Amino acid sequence: MQHNTLDLIQSRRSHRKYKPDQLTQAQLDAILDAALASPSANNRQPWYFSVVQDSALLDRLHQEAARMALAREPSQRSPRYRDPAFQVFYHAPTVIFLSAPQDNHYAMVDCGIAVYGIALAAEAQGLGSVILGLPRDAFSGSAREELERALHFPEGHQFVIAIALGYPEDDKPAHDKHPEKISIIR
Ligand SMILES: Cc1cc2nc3c(=O)[nH]c(=O)nc-3n(C[C@H](O)[C@H](O)[C@H](O)COP(=O)(O)O)c2cc1C
Secondary structure, three states: OOOOHHHHHHHOOEOOOEOOOOOOHHHHHHHHHHHHOOOOHHHOOOOEEEEEOOHHHHHHHHHHHHHHHHOOOHHHOOHHHHOOOOOOOOOOOEEEEEEEEOOOOOHHHHHHHHHHHHHHHHHHOOOEEEEEOHHHHHHOOOOHHHHHHHOOOOOOEEEEEEEEEEOEOOOOOOOOOOHHHOOOOO
16 A cells, blocks of 8 residues: 555546556545545535445436537537447446535535545545546436436535546556646745
C-alpha cells in the first residue's frame, strides 16, 4: 500500500478496464470514510453517496445514458460512443454516484473534492478508478425519477458525478502537463 500523498497524486490514472473481482468490504469502508472526511463549504456536506455493486442496475443506467446520448447529433455526444463495446462504467464492479441539491452554490465543487478524495483513497489501496460525468445523460430523459429512486437519491438531489472503482486491467502514461497554466505572483 502506498502512503505518500504526493506519490499517490502522481500515480493516479483514469482506468477504463477492470477485473470482475469485487472490492473487499474493508476497502470500500476506507474509501467511504475518506469521502466523508472531505471538506465542504460551510461544512454543509451537501453530498449523498450511492454505492452500486448491482451490475444489472449499472447496465440499466448505461442503457439509458446511451439512449439519450445517441439521440443527439454525433458532434453533441462523447466520441467514446463510436466504440460499440463502450459501457459508461467500463464494467467496473463498484460505482459510486454523488448527488446533491442543486440550490447549493458550492455543491458541485464540494462533490468534485469528494470524488477526488475517493480516487486517491482507491489508489492508496492498489485499486483503480475513473471519474464519470457521462452517466449524467441517464438522468436527462423520462427515466430520471425511476433511476433516482433506484439510486436512493434523497428528495431534491440530482446527479453530480460518479466514480467507477475496481482492480485495473489497463495501464497508461500520465496525462500531459501544462506548466504554462501557472503564474506565480510575488
Ligand atoms: C469531471 C470529470 C468527468 C469525467 N468524465 C469521464 C467520463 O464520463 N468518462 C471517462 O472515460 N472519463 C471521464 N473523466 C476522466 C478524464 O477523461 C481524465 O481524468 C482525463 O482524461 C485525464 O486523464 P487521467 O485521469 O488519467 O489523468 C472525467 C474526469 C473528470 C474530472
